[in-house]
Amino acid sequence: MQSTVIEVHRHGQWTAAASLEPLGDDRARVDYLPEYIFSNQPLPISLTLPVGFQATREDLDVRAPAFLYDLVPQGKGRRLLVPMLGLRDHDALVVPLLMAGAFNPVGALRIRSAVAFYEDYTRSNPAPPGSEAGFNRRQLAQRGDSVLEHLSTHGMLASGTTGVQGVSPKFLLSEDREGLLHADMALEDVDARVHWLVKGPRNASDTDRAVLRNEAAYLRAAAACGIRVHQAERIEHAHDLLFLPRFDRQAGPDGVQRLHQESLASLAGLQGFGLPCRQNTLLHALRRHATDPLSETIEFLRRDVLNLALRNTDNHARNSAVQRLPDGRIQLTPLFDFAPMYLDPEFIPRSVHWVDADDVRVHAWADVLAHLQLEAAEVQAVRTALADFASAVAALPGTLRQLGVDADIIEACRRSIDEQARQLQNL
Known part of the structure; x- marks a missing residue:
């Protein structure tokens, strides 16, 4: 594995912030890039890793820094990615998944090699004509052919994303000004009106559907108790899907800001x-x-x-x-x-x-x-x-x-x- 770059989204664009040197399946070294350190008001890529030059290699634990584990695909995204990479899954398989799968994680970071992996995938698997038009909520719930083709191209084999952890099926979707949904990376930031995290039931059982159906009401109840809940009034449950407004994105007149x-x-x-x-x-x-x-x-x-x-x-x-x-x-x-x-x-x-x-x-x-x-x-x-x-x-x-x-x-x-x-x- 070759070294890659960790990018941070700031001032409306992706900026190279640090180098990521793979040293094994769960070993990696992270160093801020000099040009980032001396840039205008650089932001730390982890709250535990202040911007600056790091100690020498001998003074560092070469285990992958803890913040990188937030970006590692899990659940369905992991199961889809492992065979694509020709790997055997095991508990210590971290860095290879990170370098291929962290192309669109929640938050404000991404891995440059993962973006290249995603772009290579989309070039090799172009969407059929008509699948770019977007779809409504009912079409998403029905998993029609055009929806699956769209998600397969832009959301990594219909997983929606490899960057959301957990075992339930999840989709990162963006809604355009006409109210149609698109896989997150298929819609330009300037065209996005709302960003959604959409969750489906883990299985088809009545129990799994009940858990998902009541999650919406649970979140509203927490908000009623004074707990910090993002746009509780906009949380939707429709067609066995839970639509949650994303709180790591802020869409405004100057574009989308990633938190x-x-x-x-x-x-x-x-x-x-x-x-x-x-x-x-x-x-x-x-x-x-x-x-x-x-x-x-x-x-x-x-x-x-x-x-x-x-x-x-x-x-x-x-x-x-x-x-x-x-x-x-x-x-x-x-x-x-x-x-x-x-x-x-x-x-x-x-x-x-x-x-x-x-x-x-x-x-x-x-x-x-x-x-x-x-x-x-x-x-x-x-x-x-x-x-x-x-x-x-x-x-x-x-x-x-x-x-x-x-x-x-x-x-x-x-x-x-x-x-x-x-x-x-x-x-």
Whole structure:
């Protein structure tokens, strides 16, 4: 594998920011390019990697930096890409997938070699006449021939993208001014009115469809509780598809601006997938980089209260992320992957937990607060904020009912809702 370049989107264009030198399947060295270091107000490609010259090779861990794992294709995108590259999949297969598949990740980064791979693919697999016209939501749901041809050419074998992680089918789509949908890279930024992340059910079972259908209402319920949710009023569920407005893109009169996005797994330095981690560690990483650590601490804790109350068990370290806003502010992204995952037939357990000083799990919020590394004044502010949150949690059954959550899900969550509300009221 030859060296390539990491590009960052700024000032409306892609700029070469750093070199990526592959050293093995999961080994790589990243160095900022001198011309980028001395450019006008260069932005870091990772919040953990300040712009500047790096130490000598002997002083560096050559494992792929943690932020690169956010860009590695997973799920369906990975399964499609591995055979295309003639590789055998294994846990340490990271850099080859990155160098071919990170042509359009969420956020503001991309890998130049992956863009070349994508362009070679589209040249070798041209779309048939008429498939460029776009399609509506019903046509997408029906997976008509023209839609599949379009996605196959522009979205890498109808996966929509290799840059969105997860096992459910996902499509990054752009909507033009006539309301027609296109694979994200098939529509020029200047012609895009809205950018969507579209999710389909993992399988065809009633349970999978119920999880997806209720995710829309779950997100609206979180917004009703004061949680940061991007354009909750525009979230749609139609034809067994969930349409989520993307929050890593901002379309304006000057074009599309891509916002840097980075998972808490990256901020915590997790170089791999499924590695053990603690909620305390993720919170500490968030606080280290957030512009307003106290405000983001409260947001993070409230989100976990809702995860527990509404039995969203899929809380792994890449299901929380931060973004860098245009004014430079660093904060948690709007909430995502928030659904009644206790229903999942694969039984997805809660994987990240709160612990005490002896690394023993704690479950009561009073115990969690006692073991957070906060100043005394901050602990009191957090305690007050969580106690104030109790009324919103206690009202969740009515909120969920009003927003259209299935009655059986509300009943299944009633005990956990009551328990979370009780704990907060007692703080």
